[in-house]
Amino acid sequence: MNCEVIAVGTELLLGQIVDTNSSYIGEQLALAGIDSHFQTKVGDNAARMKSSVELALSRSDAVILCGGLGPTQDDITRNVIADVMGVELETRQDLVDKISAMFSQRGRQMPQNNLLQAQIPVGGEPIPVQPGTAPGLCCPIGDKVIYAVPGVPWEMTKMIDEFVLPDLRERAGITSVIASRVLRTWGASESGLAETLADEIVRLDETGEATIAFLASGIEGLKVRITAKAASQAEVDAKLAAEEAQVRSIIGDDLIFGIDDDTMETVVVDLCRQQGLKLGAAESLTGGLIGQRITAHPGVSDVFQGSIVSYADSVKAQVLDTGDAAAISDEGAKAMAIGAAKALGADCTVAVTGVAGPAPAGGYKPGTVFMATYVDGVAETLMVEWPFDRKRTREFTTITVLNQLRKRLMARSV
């Protein structure tokens, strides 16, 4: 079974919107065990949409059209599918009722245009999962199938996850369960991890127990994804647990800061919460990025006190009381960490100073960074020379200094 993705919208061709929908669908198809060999972007043009759908049907078993299900004149995905199927559109009263109910729930009257969304090619069915006003479509054509989902990401993902993927797997006769677990790591390079795991990857190739893939994800760290397939959820869970244990025993727990949706920030905040510690930061080089990352997650205010963004040396001296320590130095980072704990009333802190670039500063080349962590009255430091641009220097510094604190908190809780 293979399935193509066609993203519909002139704005995609014009580069006004980046097509992240196809990437999401491609990733989910791969995880569901379904091949996807081509993905196409096409504008809101009936003839070109039709030729794209016909081509896709000629070389694949299924096609997912994404976009063009809105209520305006531009939205012609319904019409094109009917044309390809050689049928008419019919207005479905159940959809009219559903859509108008959505409007009345919001205290609004349904514009006449939205009636277009209740039209379905004869022989097709609306996708029963419908998060917004646009119904998705599931249209069999011969022994193949065309799906249409809205271009709005949260509507698209829900329909793909809850209807399209299970439906495709059923059509493909895939009864096995495929699942994956992501080990979130920091501290080793992709090639380094691949080398460490080389024998295990060969072993998995031979046994087929699971697969391992690496994904470098910047400030989110380096992800190691374990994927396994089995007859039942219980079996696949057992396989994943076994392989996770295997990978942990090879690369060591130290590198792994979390799994799946964990982030370095949430892991550090959780450790602080468990240990009854208040967290703070002092940022020069990162300019607020550490605080911004931590507070991007809701519910951290019981742990996170705040951050002193001390961009000017005078702020380091006056708010953080860094005294004689040079602004860009090991001693400077240490003094910032201690000063932040005091100013913010925090039990543990991270602090960073350095040269983000592109120009050198304080006698150091761009990428030179001094970091400090502070807990239990002790400040520890780390110096790194990143070979990166300004943005990556700031991002890599953020995850690295939080990882330093994580390791200290882990050691503390043993």
Place this chain on the structure above:
Amino acid sequence: MNCEVIAVGTELLLGQIVDTNSSYIGEQLALAGIDSHFQTKVGDNAARMKSSVELALSRSDAVILCGGLGPTQDDITRNVIADVMGVELETRQDLVDKISAMFSQRGRQMPQNNLLQAQIPVGGEPIPVQPGTAPGLCCPIGDKVIYAVPGVPWEMTKMIDEFVLPDLRERAGITSVIASRVLRTWGASESGLAETLADEIVRLDETGEATIAFLASGIEGLKVRITAKAASQAEVDAKLAAEEAQVRSIIGDDLIFGIDDDTMETVVVDLCRQQGLKLGAAESLTGGLIGQRITAHPGVSDVFQGSIVSYADSVKAQVLDTGDAAAISDEGAKAMAIGAAKALGADCTVAVTGVAGPAPAGGYKPGTVFMATYVDGVAETLMVEWPFDRKRTREFTTITVLNQLRKRLMARSV
């Protein structure tokens, strides 16, 4: 003249990397006056790449292949193009010399693999612009043309801008110059601006003097792009200047914070620099986002003092000396702005507090935000109830409070 884009790489189909290259190329083609009706993603598979290229050549005048020019076994774009052309690959000694010189400049020896990059289909030519080790290709086939550029974004953009677009325009006989100017706005909705400019857009449709497009860009504001075409650069510049003046007269200068690559942060920093003012911030709701945005730009340290991220109420009280003011209130924001000026030694500040969500807090629903600006000893406040999620609430608050300060600084400089 129309031109398709084919992005090559299995990692694109698997969703491990989002294809931003095609979006960039699509945007540049549109700006250069060249239509692009289809964009395709295909994996590193010779047969499927070949069928994609042949299909593209059958319906378009030109094809840009992006990716697959590296030195590994997976990189087969060269081979596929030679196959489509029905020719062999030949090793070009000038490219061997160029690539090995690049390695020796970095003090490294060229791996044998990189010799593959010196191979060119007979009848094709390397693209003379070559920022990295991978040469691009320009391969005529009949009266059509295939270009190949690397998937590395900075190499791709340079080749597209400096060679592919001019070459395509020459082939298309386009001698006119197309250019655009982006007016960066904040304070009006897309539909609101479209309505205000409706008559002007109709007038432009009739006269063809220029076109106007809107692009909502989150924390970057709402962009209004004016595009014009003329016989020479001087003429197109004049047209853009005339239309910019026209648009400014209709929507008012107040909404327009900058042009092209300006950002709200750089505009505020520049105003502060011109007026000899030191800038600071106090952030609760945004958690460091304001500081992070300002310091994302190099060279702001002569103006930006820092930010006090006062997530805990105790930090508001102790570092910002907010006294009895409620943490989430108009008075609270005002006290934060004044306190930040004092703590940071800043002449002007912005401050934000509120409820980022998803849960309500302090008796306010999510999205409720209190902002303050402080300059010349006077704090002014603004309250907004955003209908957004946590992320957008924080982003829209950041650009809004900086815009408030911008307007005050503008008024001050008159």
